[in-house]
Amino acid sequence: MRNNTVKVLTIQALIAAIYVVLTVAIAPFSYGAIQLRISESLSQLVVFSKKYWFPITLGVAIANIFSPLGIVDVFFGTLGTGLALAISVLVFKFVKNRIARHIVNIIIYLVVCMPIIAYEIAIFSGENSARVPFEFEAFTAIYGLLLLSQIVVMVIGIVITEALNKAIDLKKVFE
Numbered sequence: 001m002r003n004n005t006v007k008v009l010t011i012q013a014l015i016a017a018i019y020v021v022l023t024v025a026i027a028p029f030s031y032g033a034i035q036l037r038i039s040e041s042l043s044q045l046v047v048f049s050k051k052y053w054f055p056i057t058l059g060v061a062i063a064n065i066f067s068p069l070g071i072v073d074v075f076f077g078t079l080g081t082g083l084a085l086a087i088s089v090l091v092f093k094f095v096k097n098r099i100a101r102h103i104v105n106i107i108i109y110l111v112v113c114m115p116i117i118a119y120e121i122a123i124f125s126g127e128n129s130a131r132v133p134f135e136f137e138a139f140t141a142i143y144g145l146l147l148l149s150q151i152v153v154m155v156i157g158i159v160i161t162e163a164l165n166k167a168i169d170l171k172k173v174f175e
Contacts, residue, residue, distance in 0.1 A: 004175075008051065008174050011055075011173060011174060012051070012054055012055035012058070015042065015045070015055035016055040016056070016062065017059070018059070019039045019042055019055070019056060019063060020062045020063045022037075022039035022042075023037055023039040023063035023066075026038065027066060031068055031069070032125070033141075033142045033145055034149070035149055036149050036152070036153065037153060038153055038156070040154065040157070041154065041156045041157030041160055041161075042056055042157065043056055043081070043085060043109060044105060044160070044161040045161055046085050046088055046089055046092075046105065047092070047098060047102050047105055047161065048098075048165065048170035048171050048173075049171055049173070050089040050092075051174045053082075053085045053089055057081050057085060060077050060078050060081040060082075061074055061077070061078040064078065069120070069121075069125070072120060072124045076117060076119070077117065080113035081113055083113065083116075084108050084112040085109075087108050088104065088105045088108045088109075091104055091108065092104070102157075102158045102161075105154070110150060114143060114147055115143060117146055118143035119134075119139060122134060122135065122138045122139040122142055
């Protein structure tokens, strides 16, 4: 039992670290209203096991420490990702087809996480990350840009995780 706990924690730490490295390595593109956060493709791992929820959420929290918005991004980004992935995990109890799960995960992410991030950016992206008045037009523009980038990285995530699943059974990684 103890060996399995150590194995699970080690794998989760590695996944969180991969998320952080993928985010910080391309930092100018990982933060802001226009972002192409390749690390978000790892969010498709929850399709295979709910045990991927924690390391991805932790990875977001750590990666967002390096964001220009700092602690604000740690809070909002972690909240958005954690909530979206938790809802996906709950919905997956009723969706057995893996491709359908991938699509559901993308939809939930776009509907739950991206509005939270768009709100954060719309409110806290003023000079020196100061709070600015909410403007619906700014929010919708940011949300639209985030939707486009998130769809791209999540589709890439499907390709990557499905290929990885052929090499390694992603359901059994934590066993």
